[in-house]
Amino acid sequence: MKFLPQDQLEAFLAHLAESAIVVAPQRDQDGVLFFQPWEAGAEVEFEQLLTRQSPKDYVFRQTETYLKFGYQMKGKAAAEEEEVGGKKSKDEPAAEEAPPAEGEEPAHEVLQVETVEDAPEQVIFGLRPCDARGYYQMDQVFGGYGGFYYDPYYMAKREATTLVALTCAQPWSTCFCTAVYGSPSGTDGVDLLLTGIEGGFTAEALTERGENLLGFGGFADVGTGQADAAQTVKDEAFAAIDPPFEIEGVPQGLRDNFEDPAWHDLQMRCISCGTCTYVCPNCYCFNITDEMVEKSGERVRTWDNCFNPGYTLETSGHNPREQKFARFRNRFSHKFWYYPEKYDSLLCSGCGRCIRYCPTKIDLREVIRTLGRPHAAEAAPAEDSEAAGVHAQTGEDL
C-alpha cells in the first residue's frame, strides 16, 4: 500500500496521460457529471459519488463501427487505382447468364477491415467499485468464457484499459452493492484502488497493471495510521448500506414466481424507455445495423434495449416477448437468474442508477424483494403467493 498526497493527484493524472488516455469524472457544460477524457488543467470531480452514466462506453461503445464497405463499379475504377481486396472479381468464372454489356459489369462491394486504432491504452480513473465490477461481470460474455466467442472489439479495448477505482466513502440511498456480493471498496476488475483519507489517498495495487502505476514518484509510503484510516473509511461505508434484499435464493425465487401476477402490477408504469439499460454498467445487449451514404457505408453495433417491443420481433411477425410485462420480467430475470446460471456471476453490481434515473420510479430493489423470494420447499405455497400479492400492492419492505 502507498499513499498519494492530495497535491500529487494532478501530477499523477498527468503522468498517466503521458502513455494513455485518461478518462475521469468531469462536469459537462450543463453541470452533469460524466466520464470524459482528461486534459491537463481540467477539473476532476470526486465529490459526487456516481457519474450519470457508468464508463461502460469506453470499452463497450454505445455506437461502434466495425466494418466499412463500399460499392465500386468493376472495370472502371480498376484501371485507375488499385482497389482494396478487389482481386476476387477477376478470377471468378462468369455465371451461366448472358455476359453483361462491355465494361458494365454489375457493382460489387469491396470489404475493408476497420483499423484498430480505437483500442488505445486508456486509464479509467476514479470510477467506483460497482462500475469496475460492471466490466468484470460483462467480461464473461465477451471474453470467450464457457466456450463462447471471444469478442475482438470489446476485448481489444478491455485489455488496453486500466481501472483505477475510488472507494465510496458515503454511499447513496440507492446503493445496494453489498446486497449483490459487492462492496464500496470492492476490487473485482480493479487494478488500483484509491481510498480517500485525510490529506490524500491510500493506493492498493490489485494487479500487475496496478503495481506498475505505483512506480509514479509522487507516491509516498503509507504513514502511521493511514492504513487503519483507510480501513475505517471502508468499514463505515460498508456499514452505511442496508442491504435491501437477501440475494441467496433470488434465482430460485424468480423461477418460482415466473407466473406471479405481481409482475403485471410492477411493470404497469414502465414506459419501455430503456433508461435503465443505458445507465447500467452491466447491460450488454446490442443491435447491428448498416449505415450507408451513396455507395459507401459502415456496419455499426449499438447498445440495444430489451424493453423495446421490436427487440424480439421476428420477420414472420412472431414475437416471443410481445407483452411489456414479459420484457420487464426478462430484464430482472436475466440479471439475477439467467445470467448467473450461465456465467456464474450476477449481472448487477448494485450501483442503483436504474433506480435513480427511471422516469417512472421503478425500483429494482422492490422488484427483487417482491419476486425474488423462493417458495419454501415445505411451507404451503399459498402463503407465499399471498405475501407476494400484498407486497405488490403496498410496495413495502418485507
Added chain:
Amino acid sequence: MNVQTAAEFILDSPFLPRSAEIIRKDRLNDTETLYQLRLMDGSELGHLPGQFVELSVYGVGEAPFSISSSPTRGRTFELCIRRVGDVTGGLERLGLGDQVGIRGPLGRGFPVETMRGKKALLIAGGLGIVPLRSLIVNILDEREDFGDVTILYGSKSPDDLLFRDELTQWEAREDVDFRMTTDIAGPKWKGNVGPVTTLFRRIEVDSRNTVPVMVGPPVMFRHVVKQVLACGIPEDRIIMSLERRMKCGIGECGHCQINGVYVCQEGPVFTYAELKRMEEAML
C-alpha cells in the same frame, strides 16, 4: 496479458462475413425466392442440416436465414427467402454474380448422425419446410442409412406450398411416405384439408424407433407435440427447431435469448425435453 495483438483479434473476428456470390435465383412463389450461393474463396460452407447463416446485403443490413440445402449437395448452398423486410428486399434487388456476405454456418443442427438407422418422422408447418428441406434431402440422398421415412407438410393454402417440383418427386417415391395438408383448400386441391395434426390419423408411428423432427410455428408445436407424445415417444427424442431473432449469431447480443439459453448457439435445434424446461420457449 496480450496473447494476440488487437489487429489479430479483429482479423479473426466472428463478425467478419465471407463473400459469397449469387449463382442462381429461382422464384418459388409471390414472396419466396430460392437463392443458390457459392463462397468466393472456393471453400464449402460445411454446414449441418438445421444450421443457419447470417447474410449481409451491404448497406442494408444483416439477417439470419436457415440453410435450405443438404450438405450432400456439394460446394453451393441454398437459402429460401421470403421477401418481407429490408434485408430480404435488398437481396431481391441483387442479381446473378452479385455478392453478399455470409457468416456461418451457425448454431446447432439436426442430429443427423444419431438419426441413422432409425425411422424419421419429419413434420413441417408453413415456412418450416425451408430448414427441414435440408434434412429431408440429406436423408433421401443417403436413404439406405435410415429406416422408414415419413414426411408431413402442412401449409396455409395450396398456393403457399414451396418446392413443388420436389414435393412431386417425394410423392412419387416408394421409399417415402409423404403427405401434405392445407388449412384452406383451393378449387384444384384434392388432398387433405386441416392442420398437420389431422395427418396423424393416416400414419403409424413406431414409438420405439422413430425420431420425430418438427419445424413450424409455435401453435403447430403445441399440437404436434401432444400427438407425438401420445404415440409414446419420449420427450428427449422429439426434435424441434425454433425461430428467434438472431442478430449476432454468436451468443452475445441477447436478441434470441430464452432464459439462460442463446438460441443461436445452443439451438435453433432442441429436444422437447430441453424446451419444456425453458419458460417462454414455446410461446
